[in-house]
Amino acid sequence: QSALTQPASVSGSPGQSITISCTGTSSDVGGYNYVSWYQQHPGKAPKLMIYDVSNRPSGVSNRFSGSKSGNTASLTISGLQAEDEADYYCGSYTSTSTVFGGGTKLTVL
Amino acid sequence: QVQLQQWGAGLLKPSGTLSLTCAVYGGSFSGYYWSWIRQPPGKGLEWVGEINHSGSTNYNPSLKSRVTISLDMSKNQFSLKLTSVTAADTAVYYCARGILSFDHWGQGTLVTVSS
Numbered sequence: 197q198s199a200l201t202q203p204a205s206v207s208g209s210p211g212q213s214i215t216i217s218c219t220g221t222s223s224d225v226g227g228y229n230y231v232s233w234y235q236q237h238p239g240k241a242p243k244l245m246i247y248d249v250s251n252r253p254s255g256v257s258n259r260f261s262g263s264k265s266g267n268t269a270s271l272t273i274s275g276l277q278a279e280d281e282a283d284y285y286c287g288s289y290t291s292t293s294t295v296f297g298g299g300t301k302l303t304v305l
Numbered sequence: 306q307v308q309l310q311q312w313g314a315g316l317l318k319p320s321g322t323l324s325l326t327c328a329v330y331g332g333s334f335s336g337y338y339w340s341w342i343r344q345p346p347g348k349g350l351e352w353v354g355e356i357n358h359s360g361s362t363n364y365n366p367s368l369k370s371r372v373t374i375s376l377d378m379s380k381n382q383f384s385l386k387l388t389s390v391t392a393a394d395t396a397v398y399y400c401a402r403g404i405l406s407f408d409h410w411g412q413g414t415l416v417t418v419s420s
């Protein structure tokens with residue numbers, strides 16, 4: 197199966213908001229409300245930040261929010277902080293498997 | 306607090322078999338799906354497969370012919386075997402809890418395939 201499409205990089209200044217997109221098809225992102233987002237710092241395991249499109253696990257800052265429109269899901273981070281600098285991956289359920297995006301590197305300027 | 310701890314051989318020769326095990330501590334093993342996900346160096350995540358508490362499995366179609374995931378309920382452990390490995394299988398392999406999303410992850414094991 198093809199990976200979901202994410203921008204390779206995004207950047208923002210402290211305090212600003214950024215949005216990362218994740219584009220799939222009607223067979224994955226558009227077909228199910230099972231999009232998740234993961235934050236990964238260098239050398240560390242990924243951390244779940246958003247599940248089921250827009251839900252935050254306990255302990256995740258409310259600066260992180262998720263949404264979806266058609267075949268594209270989005271992760272928005274508001275009030276950017278230095279510790280938000282990391283790689284971010286989207287994931288989506290399909291009818292037979294799970295597929296991830298290629299990842300987006302967030303740089304906090 | 307749920308913790309996943311994984312282990313296995315880190316260096317394999319081409320055509321060999323990758324074998325990793327993941328132990329689950331501090332939470333229920335039953336009632337969840339357990340997954341393996343890999344990440345080639347410098348690249349993105351790739352879902353390998355999953356197993357539930359009753360032993361039902363589902364694998365990435367691109368790896369299905371070479372992958373087996375099994376579980377040992379008595380030890381709260383699940384395992385991954387990947388046969389006929391090549392350099393393309395070099396990656397950090399993670400175990401994780403979940404099916405639609407993955408909320409707990411192991412620390413990762415770098416598996417290098419090289420002659």
